[in-house]
Amino acid sequence: MSDAIALSWRQYRLERRMFWRNPSAAFFNFVLPLVILAGAGAALGGNQHQLDRLVPMIAGMSVMSTTFTALAYNIVFLRERGVLKRIRGTPLPTISYFGGVAANAVTNTAMQIAIVVLAGRVFFGIGWPQQWGALVVFVLVGVVCFAALGVAFAHAIPNFESTAAYVNAVFLPVVAVSFYAFDSSSAPGFVRTIADALPLKPLIDGLSGAMVTGASLASNLDALAVIALWGAFGLCFAVRGFSWEQHRT
């Protein structure tokens, strides 16, 4: 058992090293959300009400991009390149491998949330999060949920060349629907229904409560339940359909 933990730690350190060595990954993980935040923030000018809504939206999107998007890309890449198959042939326990990979995703998300929180405090007059505990809970449950969904979704992607198309086909509509439903009180009922059933809008609700409005964890339990449910669904499919090898054609 201690062996498995030590190997997880080694895998985690390797993942961190590779992350920093891949400039495009680092860019998409850190710079892009900040650019969107800065651009939208500037466009909104000093409208505090809208800035209050923007920051949790970007935070929610960051969770999704550092886990769902990043893992779907990575898993497909490693699978198609034969790295996963090679790892499968070694004594590295599966749990240690995924422990390291998951810890890496958690680190990226945590760093990004920290950046968004800081930017909100320094540039957008949002102040420090009101509910640190709720923030940690929502980020953690969000990471588990979207990471599992990312791994599960990788099964559906047939080859590396089509990864961007597949991932964006999910990521962009989910972000659009969730942002619209969260931000606009005039969004049609069916849009709200869809957004509330998907995991991103509940996550943004939870982050908004924790970061801006000060709503307690208890008042957002239904949102948490939706995310957890998606997480359970994702984990189930991530484990059941996992493929260590390229699809045979």
Add this chain to the structure above:
Amino acid sequence: MNDGPAIEVSDLHKRYGAYEAVRGIDIEVRRGEVFGLLGPNGAGKTTTVEILEGYRARDGGEVSVLGYDPARRQIQLRRRIGIVLQAGGIYSHVTPREALRHWASFYPHPRDVGEVLELAGLSEKADVRSRRLSGGQLRRLDFALALVGDPELIFLDEPTTGFDPEARRAAWETIRSLRALGKTILLTTHYLDEAQALADRVAIVKEGRVLAIGPPRELGVGASHYRVAYRGPDGALVERETDDPTALLHTLTAEALARGERLEELTVGRPSLEDVYLELTADV
């Protein structure tokens, strides 16, 4: 457990949907030998090896690798085997030294990383990110990663496919040095000269079955036996095959002497592995 054969396979079957890739293979690999699975593409070599490596479940038959059933994927077995896949990738942003250090941490008694780099001929590229390595250097890294755990049994699936002649000879040297260390090696190849140069014993495989098995030099026995060749009076090469070269030579030489001719370039030989292979794997 250490006295038994390294690998025992009996009546192995594997199908992919309607296609039967392996149709009753029996092989036994002794400890310390280099055993070659030789056959054309699609013969079932890789399927067989991947069942032994624990990548695939078999549909029928018995398999034992170092006394374990590889389908159960026990960590105790995986610590004692090394695998060179036909096509296995490696992280692009990691150097060979880093990858080997990481891999070494999976095993209870790994070899020294510097030593393995040396053995694989990668010392000079040890600190270059793998995305900058050439195909041949990546293949050497495949070897190094399979060896760093100091395995007693090594699987090599088409280890030199795509190599230039120099790189092939270097790989052969590495394989010979592993054999000299007492390692057991199971290699697949579709190169006859490779099987002939490296393997103590060879199984010729086609369409999921073993057609012949034995040391490369003796494989001809029982198949086409002896071959007598000479150049006839018209200059054409004549080849005769026989079970009894003494009698045939007697007849041939008597006739030639009676005609006052010589049998130019007369040779008596055993068929080479190549002859046996071509005969056995011919489509007719």
